[in-house]
Amino acid sequence: MISLSGLNPQQRQAAETVEGPVLILAGAGSGKTRTLTYRIAHMVDNLEIPPSQILGVSFTNKAAKEMRERVHSLLGRRKSKGVTLSTFHSLGVKILKSEITKLGYHRNFSIYDTTDQMSIVREALKLYKADKNFDRKIVLSKIGYLKNRGISAEDFANTRHFNGDDPYDIATEYVYHFYQDKLRFYNAIDFDDILFLVVKLFKEFPDVARTWSEKFQYIMIDEYQDTNTLQFQLTLGLTLAHNNLCVVGDDDQSIYAFRGADVSNILGFEKNFPGAKVVKLEENYRSVMPVLSLANHVIKENKNRREKTLWSKKQSSNLPELWLTGDTDHEAQAVVEDILKHQSDGGHLGDIAILYRSNTQVPPLEDELRMSQIPYTIVGGQKLYERKEVKDLLAYLSVIHNPADQMATRRILNVPARGIGTATLNKFLEKSQETKLDLFETMRQHANLASGKFNSINEFTSLIDWSRTIFAERPLPEAIGLLVERIDFFSYIDKSYDNAKQAERRRNDIMFFIDSAERFLKYKGPKASLEDFVEKVLLQDSQDKRDEEDEEDDDVRKNEVTLMTLHSSKGLEFRQVYLIGMEEETLPHKKTVKEGEDIGEERRLCYVGITRAQDKLVMTYCKERQLFGKKTPRNPSRFVFTLMDKDLFIHKDVTSFGHLSVEEADA
DNA sequence: CTTCACGCAGTTTTT
DNA sequence: CTGCGTGAAG
Ligand SMILES: Nc1ncnc2c1ncn2[C@@H]1O[C@H](COP(=O)(O)OP(=O)(O)OP(=O)(O)O)[C@@H](O)[C@H]1O
Numbered sequence: 001m002i003s004l005s006g007l008n009p010q011q012r013q014a015a016e017t018v019e020g021p022v023l024i025l026a027g028a029g030s031g032k033t034r035t036l037t038y039r040i041a042h043m044v045d046n047l048e049i050p051p052s053q054i055l056g057v058s059f060t061n062k063a064a065k066e067m068r069e070r071v072h073s074l075l076g077r078r079k080s081k082g083v084t085l086s087t088f089h090s091l092g093v094k095i096l097k098s099e100i101t102k103l104g105y106h107r108n109f110s111i112y113d114t115t116d117q118m119s120i121v122r123e124a125l126k127l128y129k130a131d132k133n134f135d136r137k138i139v140l141s142k143i144g145y146l147k148n149r150g151i152s153a154e155d156f157a158n159t160r161h162f163n164g165d166d167p168y169d170i171a172t173e174y175v176y177h178f179y180q181d182k183l184r185f186y187n188a189i190d191f192d193d194i195l196f197l198v199v200k201l202f203k204e205f206p207d208v209a210r211t212w213s214e215k216f217q218y219i220m221i222d223e224y225q226d227t228n229t230l231q232f233q234l235t236l237g238l239t240l241a242h243n244n245l246c247v248v249g250d251d252d253q254s255i256y257a258f259r260g261a262d263v264s265n266i267l268g269f270e271k272n273f274p275g276a277k278v279v280k281l282e283e284n285y286r287s288v289m290p291v292l293s294l295a296n297h298v299i300k301e302n303k304n305r306r307e308k309t310l311w312s313k314k315q316s317s318n319l320p321e322l323w324l325t326g327d328t329d330h331e332a333q334a335v336v337e338d339i340l341k342h343q344s345d346g347g348h349l350g351d352i353a354i355l356y357r358s359n360t361q362v363p364p365l366e367d368e369l370r371m372s373q374i375p376y377t378i379v380g381g382q383k384l385y386e387r388k389e390v391k392d393l394l395a396y397l398s399v400i401h402n403p404a405d406q407m408a409t410r411r412i413l414n415v416p417a418r419g420i421g422t423a424t425l426n427k428f429l430e431k432s433q434e435t436k437l438d439l440f441e442t443m444r445q446h447a448n449l450a451s452g453k454f455n456s457i458n459e460f461t462s463l464i465d466w467s468r469t470i471f472a473e474r475p476l477p478e479a480i481g482l483l484v485e486r487i488d489f490f491s492y493i494d495k496s497y498d499n500a501k502q503a504e505r506r507r508n509d510i511m512f513f514i515d516s517a518e519r520f521l522k523y524k525g526p527k528a529s530l531e532d533f534v535e536k537v538l539l540q541d542s543q544d545k546r547d548e549e550d551e552e553d554d555d556v557r558k559n560e561v562t563l564m565t566l567h568s569s570k571g572l573e574f575r576q577v578y579l580i581g582m583e584e585e586t587l588p589h590k591k592t593v594k595e596g597e598d599i600g601e602e603r604r605l606c607y608v609g610i611t612r613a614q615d616k617l618v619m620t621y622c623k624e625r626q627l628f629g630k631k632t633p634r635n636p637s638r639f640v641f642t643l644m645d646k647d648l649f650i651h652k653d654v655t656s657f658g659h660l661s662v663e664e665a666d667a
Numbered sequence: 668c669t670t671c672a673c674g675c676a677g678t679t680t681t682t
Numbered sequence: 683c684t685g686c687g688t689g690a691a692g
Binding site: 258357414601 | 668676677678
């Protein structure tokens, strides 16, 4: 029996209202996620609702994982096991895996990332000859924009989004069709398709939607302010058979508008789900009052927001601080030095987070942390599967699993070099187009197409066939190992880099990749399939080293500092937070300052950052910053600059403080 | 077909 | 400063 005494009366009411729509709209740290996790525990343990009927969705992997851990610690591993806790995207893939044939794709579809998408768009634009040179990034983002609003290539021209006078729209029209045709031919879908196709499926086959809706009788969605049109429609589909939907969010923390997120989903919840019980929470249990005051002042400036009261019982005599530092290296030094002090005072490093606007701010921090031997982890950032060699290997796996995957086939065709270049490739591409046979099959059946390449082509196709057998017979990590051996991948890597250090790093990436297959096998058991593994890697389902093994220290953070972007920090909390790069053109990012006034989202980002801190908050900005290799003078962010003399934080000039950098010492 | 060199464009944020 | 894409030479 789970006791709900850990909740305040409002929270408790939300947790106990299990039937019908419920909305919790409340500020940061007011216990929204906590309420959700107790609600799940309550349903399973007290109401004896079968866990398999419960679905908890969130937006990012981090948030999903956080939720899983919290539910674990309430219910214990055994009882929480059957509860589905995932992101929208992994839920989408799960649904597509079992239903996609209805849409004319095959079950073994590949999932394409931005690089693959770009290549296809590039090809399309090459074919779409025009005097103007189109930027494929713009075209691709238009396609993504459309998809996230549920608009297909066929519909585009008939929507208000289409402007017949805009050459880009006309180009996009063409490219979108081409792109979608190719994906289908390659039996591949992109990230946006994951949700787009589920929605399409639900629309065209209402009974399928109904089946899924019946499976998940109780649905909870965290960070609901970040849902976009597609996710909203998906939600509608999942609630076809009932209206047991509990959503949780904060319009002040909506930070994914660039991805189509639409706050009107949460603000209009009562309209969309009539009879919804609305719960407001006003007590913040996370932060100390001075931190919260600053946060409240920062967010107050935004227009079009729901006013909220937010207060905390936790007092503190320490105000947040804003440090002026020299340059990015010095900023990193100042932060690291402060962390060292914390460490020598016996502080735990797991209590500390360094947050920043963009991943480009990481390198100086990494250098300093390494030099000071402070353990740290970076969340997000350079992803394992984005490293070139890992992508290559992943492409092998994709072709083995889905031979129709042309992008993957082309990627590995000449990696390692087999003497099959563009000339040969083009011959096969032509043939493939002509016969409607996929590229791989074309090579198998018409190996003699390119004179002199007969042997190389044959070797390639039989390599893949051989691999398929291996992967069917051997455990995953072993099979990958054998493949790496067979293509002599390590020698290929060594040959590709004259710098021995680089080559070693790349080899390590591969080793790490095999390691993660090993962990995957351990976690999944012997039935761990190639397909599941690839999916997991692509969805970033588990990008950090530690997997489900170490059960007991689930709620104990490791003794290491956490580095992440403001975006990935949402929903988390740390005793001590360093919010670096509080500068104009960094926190209100340059791009948003230039393009009209959508500063509101940047301000919310700042709000999110501040409200991650429980006890201590340090914000830093630089006097100057290396930009494109040039020193550029910087100014403090307007978000705090305008609050300078209100005693909300202490402004410190630390430029003359701390270790001198090597250059300064030499000077 | 591979390799190398040069010019350039780009730096949000995530699945 | 880097990392990519293009083009010419080997
Ligand atoms: N009723 C309560 N009693 C004690 N602690 C609470 C209570 N409610 C929430 N907390 C604590 O407050 C902190 C913030 O809670 P939680 O993360 O659920 O807030 P949230 O509203 O989801 O925040 P955010 O909007 O930032 O995601 C957590 O440490 C949580 O354990």
